[in-house]
Amino acid sequence: MTDSIENLRAAERLAWARAALGHPSVELERASTDAGFRSYWRTVGHTPSRIVMDSPTDKEDVRPWLRMRDVLEAAGVRVPVVLAQDVDKGFLLLEDLGVNTYLQDIDAHNADAFFDAAIMQLIKLQKVDAPADLPRYDDEMLGRELHLFDTWFCGTHLGLSLSCEEMEQLDAAYRFLINNALAQNAVLVHRDFMPRNLMQADNGPAVLDFQDAVVGPIAYDVLSLFKDAFLSWPPERVDAWLQRYHAMADAEGLPVPALDAFVRDAELIGVQRHLKVIGIFARLHHRDSKPKYLADVPRFFDYLEGVLPKYPELSALAAFVHARVKPAMHALENAPQAPAA
Template identity: 35%
Template sequence: MSPLAQRQAQLMDWINHSTPFLCQQLHMVYGDASFRRYFRFTFDERTIIAVDAPPTFEDSEKFALVAESFAANGLRVPDILAADHTLGFYCLNDFGDEQLAHQLNDHSCHQLYPKALALLPKVQQCTATAQATLPAYDHKLFTREFEIFTQWLLDVHLGYRLTAEQHAMLNDTFNVLADNFFEQPKVGVHRDFHSRNLMMLQNNEIGVIDFQDAVVGPITYDAVSLLRDCYRRWPDKWVSNWLAAFQQQFYPQYPLVKFTRWFDLTGMQRHIKASGIFARLHHRDGKSDYLEDIPRTLGYMVDIGKQYPELQAFVQFVEQEVLPSVLALANSAKGKVVLLAGSKR
């Protein structure tokens, strides 16, 4: 029996012997970019979500504490029906399968994105749980995330060897983005607030999931995570309009020009991190579907970065070196798949 199958069997045993529920069969719902896995089972004519969050990698206790804090601030989050944080197992009420992402189109986005953005002031009020203040999105974490890009995308995925001049350029870029990041007002940050982590519930409410990595960080982080989604891109004019309306409604004390710069450069930091994470998911975790999202994150870096003179060297590097290499590698991999398929005829 594989380790994953063993964990699933242990989860079912825990449900049947340590919770008020009985489970005859677990149906895999999905796995995400983390080590968590989600299952659905039926008990007493209701469906329940069972979560396997291996304690070596996941902090299920923090999930429970943040859920409590989010709920206290008026956010719809799953109820925790049973939990064993030592084992890394818990049961949640079922929010269904309808993500915000599923309902987005060129028309609905103009209603759904403002509705989702309106949740952020409640998220931002959550800077602590019942036990402690949320971790700070500090320089150590910021640096570690930047290094994911250089290690996993440039080195591991592309085999790219940086020159001394390129190292200096990346260091300058890091400093520009860090200055922007840490000058912003500090608020509660979900840290992965995007259309796949927002669920459409009954009465057209939006439920929030996947918040266990919440921190205290920059005021624009979750807004740019939502509007400049790593998995789907919208016209820049639409994003600018949504951002301006959000700023005017909730943060008119900050000039729009300053707020937009905060938003843009925070998005640059997030997409730099995400491109490295997507490469790591492929090489370390065998989750190769995320490779197709790397060009989109790099495209954001190029198009947004071109608006800021201090980022031109980095933009040129991504546009002329990184993006072509990523695309060439992707095309090469597709060609190999075609050749292998042809050889089996």
């Protein structure tokens, strides 16, 4: 049944692309997928090549993506150009920005220049006058994200059963993180502003995957940029880039606090994000059959180990990770593998 549905969707996607381009012999090849339900397809046999975004309407409405794209473009943020659209079918025809994102192109030698360009785009994004009905990164959302860690990673993935005392300790750490996030000045937040969602382009980099934007803590996106899900940098370089962002944001009139307070805010919102992403990666594996993301979970524990000891309010969280989570991870990694069916 699944194969039949996918084949029907593929035929519909190809027919739509041919009609949108006015080119009856064009073909499509897979360009990329993301952690959601969208997929991207590059045209073959047509110059210049284009990208078809396929967003199945029963799984992921394309209209939030289009709406936020228009908001960002109006504010001068570089976003993909839309050449044709059919929101009822969930198809968009986009400019082709190439094969590589920042994730494939950035390295130790070009990182300063790449991140300077990314910061300039981020500042434009943060200066956007967000729509009044845009969701806020409020108490409920922050808490729901944090509980992905204990629910999906600790519970579902590691099989841990947490005691009432352990949950109380986690809840106290969560409350500390939430209070810090809510105390930060609020701006438009992309929520995944990282190298994988940036592509080199004229007047760029181009910003991708912005449909889940909210209004929230000013330190969130810049921390996401430098403590990425798929790429790690030496702490001293991260510190320098945070200072660079702070200076540029302050010069542009964004409401950043003094540098020391900003670094603290970035570190603490980073802990919230790291716990959330660890939970999301476990959910992608167990619920959505996308196991590859789990390989990057240790990176987030490395990030946590660099921050948790600095804050007494997070000592119980640090102890929980050390005493319960790490041993369970080690046991899972060393467990005998079931034979293939």
